[in-house]
Amino acid sequence: MGYDQESHTVVLDLEGTDSRERGEFAGAYERKSALFALALSEVLMVNIWTQDIGRLNASNLLLLKNILELHVQLFIAAQKSSEKIPFKTKLMFILRDHVSSPLSKLTEVLTNDVKKLWDSIEKPVEMKNSVLEEYFDLEFYSLPHKNLRPEEFMKAASEMQAKFRSGAFLDGDVYNRKVEADELALYGKSIWNTIVSNKELDLPSQREMVSVVRCDQASDEVGQTLAAELSALEQELKPIQALDERSSDLMQKAKTMFREKTTRQIQSVVLRKEASLAESLSQVLTKLMRDQIETVSKAELTKVREKLDALGEVETPWTAFERQTVEALRIASSEFDRWCKVPEGIPQMSEGLRTKRADLLKDLDHEIEITRQEVVEKCQDAILQTFQQIVQKKVVPVIDMGLNAECWSAALEEMKHANATADDQCTMMLGSDGVGLHEDELEHIEVKVREACLSWLFANLRKLIGGYEGVLRRMKQRFNQLFRFDESGNPRVWAPRDDITTIFDAAQKGASDMGDMLATISLGEYGSQDVVDNNSLRELKQQLDSDAAVAFVDARHAQEMARMKTKVPMWAVVLVGVLGFDEAKMVLKRPALIFLFLAAFVLIYFAYLIRVHEMIWEPLRDWAAPYLQILKGRLEEWIENNENSSNTIYSSTTAKASEPTNSVLSGASVVESSAVDERSSEKESVSSSKKEH
Incomplete structure (x- = not known):
């Protein structure tokens, strides 16, 4: 070569x-x-x-x-x-x-x-x-x-x-x-x-293979160059300021360096390897962004929870609840968007970021909804408490003090006022100015609160009436009020001319009507509930009839007494005084005795007119004087003996205490027998003198 x-x-x-x-x-x-x-x-x-x-x-x-x-x-x-x-x-x-x-x-x-x-x-x-x-x-x-x-x-x-x-x-x-x-x-x-x-030789494949090798080498060199910056970024305190911009800069820097090193390689290979490099780098940056999202999400969720806890601790947490929670949600979303943005050049982060943002909003909505339910429960308790106060002040006195046929109507009018107040409170607390419930939710809560109020009302009315015993007691009170007391509320004194039967029937009917009224709590459009069933009501009326019968008999007896006291003549009073009630009754039942008594009365009256009693009284007094004198002496002697006997008993022993008593008794018997003999002799002398006279 x-x-x-x-x-x-x-x-x-x-x-x-x-x-x-x-x-x-x-x-x-x-x-x-x-x-x-x-x-x-x-x-x-x-x-x-x-x-x-x-x-x-x-x-x-x-x-x-x-x-x-x-x-x-x-x-x-x-x-x-x-x-x-x-x-x-x-x-x-x-x-x-x-x-x-x-x-x-x-x-x-x-x-x-x-x-x-x-x-x-x-x-x-x-x-x-x-x-x-x-x-x-x-x-x-x-x-x-x-x-x-x-x-x-x-x-x-x-x-x-x-x-x-x-x-x-x-x-x-x-x-x-x-x-x-x-x-x-x-x-x-x-x-x-x-x-x-x-x-088989494929030259494009060979060239592509060379490009792949060269691109891999360039990618490794770029990774080594950026390793220090990535490490510093990972070590930085979370949340990282401007993480999206810094991530974009790193991605752009990596692509620029890679392209500079692969300008002479096959373009398709370069693009493929550049995408691979970007994917590897985006994984690191995505992890950083994921940590950033986790940190920011926890921080914002904590802030919202603290805000909700503060709202729940105030006396009236429903005041502007919806406005405050919407504002807290807006601030949390803005903070999330400020810290967590999709870096330019890394579009694959957008989907994950949207998902995490949606998860955060879902968690925030969940926390707000939990607090909202707690506030709604407090609202319900407050509304029920207000309703109870109105009922205790307005409705209960109407029923407790004025139990009559019109009491349920009067209670119903007060109930409408209490219910209207509860509805107004419900709208004010739970509507758009308060908790911020939707119309269907608000309507559902209103129905629920109304049911709770009615349930409490019926329960307290049943408690006020007192069940079986309470109905019986009030029926008796009503009967006594009508039968035993007059219109002025004073105890009734039965006069001879009073129509007891009519008054009794009216009282019994009033008590029965009271039982019918108390047996069922009837509040018109708000419904009704039974305090006692029909069988129990029949038993109550039977028991009332039994007690009323006794009162009727007593009234009859009192009227008879009043009638007798008014119509008895003086002679009857004298007759009863002289003879006694039983003897007078016997005389009145036998007319012959009456005529005999009248004849004797006429004779006695005639004798009184001719002063016969004076003629009889003087000899009788003279005749009875010795006997009276003897009787007086005997009595004195007997009293003296009794005193001596008592002294003897207190001075002697218990074993011999009976002897003086026996002697006294024997002495007394002797005296008594002698006195009897004397009286008999005196009677004989008196009778003989009468004969002589």
Whole structure:
């Protein structure tokens, strides 16, 4: 191999085709070396002895035939390449030891021979009608005999050298194989390895392989150059300022450096390798951007959570809740967009960035929704509390103090006011000026709050009424209020003329109506609930009837007493006073005794008028005086004996305490018997005196 620095021309000197070193393998080697030369060379120089022109083997016509066939193969492969490499070769025949034959005659003979060879070789269909000149340029140059005419030989050689240096033999890019000097060794080695391994030679593939190697080398060099900058960027504190701009600068710098190093390579390979380099670099930058996104997302999510926690701790968290959360969401989105932008020249990051931004917004919406639900629950509690206060202040007193047929109507009016207040509060707290619920959500919450209020109301009304016992107690109170008390609220005193039955029926009906009213809480459009069922209500009415019957009997008895006290005559009072109630009753039941009593009364009254009692009283007093005197003495004696007996009992022992008592009793019995005898004797004397009188 020779190299001319002035013309930048490389000359390859191949082994002769007729060398003895190859032996029986000369033919195979000849084809391989010819293919190698044809693949690399833009100008193929064929040395022919002038005297061998017209001969088959001596003039290398068989070698030319191989060259033509191989050229067809290489040309077809080149045309299939995306590079569309122009593959035309100049065949320069060097006629050695030219003496006297005209050069034109020799040129004509060789040209005809080469054309015949071209026509004789196998060609593809698309090249059937092609001519030699489309693929080869023939040029002939003669050199005198070196030994016989050395000066002329050197002169002709110098002239040929000058033509090569001037580029006269190379017509622009027609023959250019587009192989750079620094790639020639790699390119030639690859071609020779392919030829030796008996593989089909594809020159575009060989050139592409060289370009791949060179592009890989350039890519590694660029990566090493940017490694320090990437490392510094990775070590920087997150979030990184202007990461998108710095990433774009790195990507642009890498592409610029790569293109500068691969300007002479196949463009398709360069673009492919540049894309590979950009992909590798974008993976590193994407990781940085992913870390940036993660850091910013966590920071913004934390800020929003702190904001929501602060909102939840205030006394009225629903105040401007929607406006504050929208503002917090806007700030978080703006911060994310400020720190996380798609770098120019790295469009593949855009999809991932959009996804991460959507994930952040989704997480923020989730946090806001959780807090919103908590605030909604607080709103519901506040609305229910306000409703309860209104009910306790307005509705409960109406029911508790005025239980009558109109109490539910009055309670219903107060309920409408309480419910309207709850609806207004719900709209104010949960509407656009508050939590910011949509109309359907707001309507759903209003229904839910209304149901909670009604549920609490019915539960408290049932508690206020008191269930079975409460209904019974209130029915009794109602009965007593109507039956035992008058319209002024004073206890009723039953007069003889009072219509107890009518009052009783009215009281019983009022108590029954009270039971019917309390058995079912009826609030019109807001619904109704049973406090006691029908069976229990019947039992309550039966029990009320039993208690009312007792009250009715007592009232009847009191009225009878009042009637008796009003109509009893004086004589009946005297009669009862004299005879006693039972005896008077017996007398009243027997009319004969009444007439006998009246007759006796008339006689006594007549005797009183004629002063019969004075006539009887004087003798009776005189007669009873001795007896009274004796009775008085006996009593004094008996009292004295009792006192002595008591003293004896207290002074004596317990064992003998009975003896004085017995003596006294015996003495008393003696005295009593003697007194009886005396009274009997006195009676006899009195009776005798009466007879005498």
